[in-house]
Amino acid sequence: MAPLTGRRVVIFVGPDYEDMELQYPKYRLREAGARVVVAGQEAGTLYRGKYGYPQRAEVAVESLDTREFQGLVVPGGWMPDKLRRDPEVLRITREMHAAEKCVASICHGPWINISAGIVRGRRYTSSPGITDDLKNAGALWVDEPVVVDGHHVSSRRPDDLPHFMEAVIRVLTP
Numbered sequence: 003m004a005p006l007t008g009r010r011v012v013i014f015v016g017p018d019y020e021d022m023e024l025q026y027p028k029y030r031l032r033e034a035g036a037r038v039v040v041a042g043q044e045a046g047t048l049y050r051g052k053y054g055y056p057q058r059a060e061v062a063v064e065s066l067d068t069r070e071f072q073g074l075v076v077p078g079g080w081m082p083d084k085l086r087r088d089p090e091v092l093r094i095t096r097e098m099h100a101a102e103k104c105v106a107s108i109c110h111g112p113w114i115n116i117s118a119g120i121v122r123g124r125r126y127t128s129s130p131g132i133t134d135d136l137k138n139a140g141a142l143w144v145d146e147p148v149v150v151d152g153h154h155v156s157s158r159r160p161d162d163l164p165h166f167m168e169a170v171i172r173v174l175t176p
Contacts, residue, residue: 004035005175011073011104012066014091014114015042015059020079021051022160023108027075030167036073036174041066043088052079064090068097073174078109078129078159086117096120099153104173106155108166112136115154125151127158 011031013024024040031038042049042059049057074095076082085091095118098105107115109129115121116132122140127149136143148157148165155173157166 007035013075016081018080021055023077073104076107076111082113108157
C-alpha cells in the first residue's frame, strides 16, 4: 500500500504560481497515495503559472473544512503575495497549523505563513528574496535545501523539490 493512502492534502493555486512547485508536489503526493485537492479563490477558475502552465482550482478556499485534510502545500511564485491578503487562505493556514498538520511551503510560499502569523520561533528556509520577511516575522532563517521544524516543512526553490517532497511525505506518513 502507498504510504499516504487515505490522506488528503490541499494545495493552494492562484495567479502566477510557480509551475513546478505546484505540479511536482501534486503528482508526487498522488503517487504516494494521497488525495490531492487544488484550491483557489474561485472554484473552477483556470489559473496560469509564471511560465504559463494551466491549473484549474477544484474547490474554493472558502469551502474547505480543514478537519478533512492532513496537509497543506503552498507553492511559490508571485501567487503567495496575492493569496496572503485573503482571510480564508489565512484561516486555512492557521487551522492547519493549530491542529499540528503538515504545513509545507516552498520558495515565496512562506509569505502566506508569515501573514497567518505562524512562523515565529520556527526554523525556515525560503527563496532568498523573502529572508528578511521571515526574520522580521520571528523565524530563524537558514539556507538549506529543506527544513523540517515539527509539522512545518520549507524549501528554497524548484531545484530543492526532491528534498522537499521526501520531507513532506515523511511528515504526512501516519
